[in-house]
Amino acid sequence: MIPNRLPQHLLVIDDSELQRQFMAELCSDMGIPHVLQAVDGHDAVAQLKTNPQIEAIILDLEMPGMDGVEVLHEMARLRLDPAVIVASARESVLLNVVESMGKSLGLRLLGVLQKPVLFEQLASSLSRFSVVQQRAEHNDSQVAGPQLDEQDIQRALREGEFVAYFQPKVSLLDGQLKGVEALIRWQHPQHGLLAPVHFIEMVERSQYISEVTLQMLDMSLQHCRRWHDAGLPLNFSINVSARSLADSKLADAIIERVMASGIPTHHVILEITESAIMVDLGITLGTLARLRLKGFGLSVDDYGTGFSCMLQLSRVPCSELKVDRAFVNGASQSLHLRILLESALDIARKLNLHVVAEGVETREDWLLLRNLGCGEAQGYFVAKPMPGEALLPWWRANRERVQLLGIAVE
Missing domain, CATH: 3.40.50.2300 (Response regulator)
Incomplete structure (x- = not known):
C-alpha cells in the first residue's frame, strides 16, 4: 500500500x-x-x-x-x-x-x-x-523509451528476457487472496526492466505475439505450481491479444501446456478485451468456446470501455467480468461513476458472472465496491505487481492487514 x-x-x-x-x-x-x-x-x-x-x-x-x-x-x-x-x-x-x-x-x-x-x-x-x-x-520516467524492433523480440524470446510479474486479486468479502494477474515485463540487457508501455504494442503487431503469450503462460504455470505446493491454491489470469485469439492453433497449445503442468484448468483465466472479440470473429469465438469447454475461465477485460458491451457478453462464453479502472477509480467521489459501476455489477449478477474490479487505489473505493457486492479487487490499495517469488513473502507479511480490510466497516 x-x-x-x-x-x-x-x-x-x-x-x-x-x-x-x-x-x-x-x-x-x-x-x-x-x-x-x-x-x-x-x-x-x-x-x-x-x-x-x-x-x-x-x-x-x-x-x-x-x-x-x-x-x-x-x-x-x-x-x-x-x-x-x-x-x-x-x-x-x-x-x-x-x-x-x-x-x-x-x-x-x-x-x-x-x-x-x-x-x-x-x-x-x-x-x-x-x-x-x-x-x-x-x-514521466517512461516518456522516452528505447528503440526496439522484431529482432529484439526474437532475441528476448530466445534468451528468456521476458518475465512475469503478478498483481494480487483479493476477495472484498473476507480479504482472502484469491488469485493474481500475470503482467509481462522485459528484462532488457541494456535498458533494464521495461514496462509494457515500451514494447507491448510492437509485440502485439509482430509475428511473435502467440509465442510471447505461451512463454508468459509457461512462467505463470511454474509459479502457480509453487504456490499450490506451498498450500496457496491460487488462480492466475493472463492476457490474450486479439491476434493470438485469431490463431486457430492457440487453443491446442494452451490446453497442451496446462494439461502437462498438472494445474487444473479452472485455475487458469484468460483475459480478453472487448475489441479482441471482433477480430476474425468466427475463429475467435471458436477458440474461446473450445477453451471454455475444457474448463478454463474466460474474463472480459476492460469492461465498459467498448461500444457494444452487452452484445459482446451475449456472444462470449465468459465466466468473469473485469470492470475497467475508469469506472472504479474515484467512484466513491462521483455519482455518475457509481451509477455506471452499479450497472456493471447488476449486469454481472444477472448473467451469473464473477466480477473483479481493477484500479482500486483508495480505502473509499474499496468500501464502495464491498458495499455494492463486488467479488474481488486489485490495485495499488492492495499491492503493486511483483515478481512471482515475492508473492508468498508479501502475503505472509500483509495477510493480516488485507484480511482486516475484508471486515472493515464504514
Missing part, C-alpha cells in the same frame, strides 16, 4: 472569500502546512506560473473573468501539473462533463465535489494525492 502523503503547498481558487476561507480552514485542519488563495482564474494562473511548489489546487467553476473550465484548459496548455480538485455547486451532469474533460486533457484529477463540501469528502479526495503523484512520476 502506498504511504498516504498530502500535498504540502495547496492553492484554493474561488471568487467567494467565504468559500475560500472555509476551504482553506478545512485544508489546514487536515495538516496541510501551506494553503494559498486565489481570488479568480487569472490570479490562479499567475500564481501557478510563478510558484512551482504548488502541488494541488481546489478549483471553483463559476468565477467572473476566467472561469474554472478556462483555468483547466490553461493549465493543460501551459503544462502546469498540480493535482486538481474541482468543487462547485453546479449540477452533477455538468460536473461529470468537467471531470471527463479534465481527464481527456491529461490533468491529474483527485476528485470532482459538489458544494457544500464536507470534511470527509475533501479528505478522501486529498488522500488520492500520493497515488496520483506516484503514477505521474512513473509516467
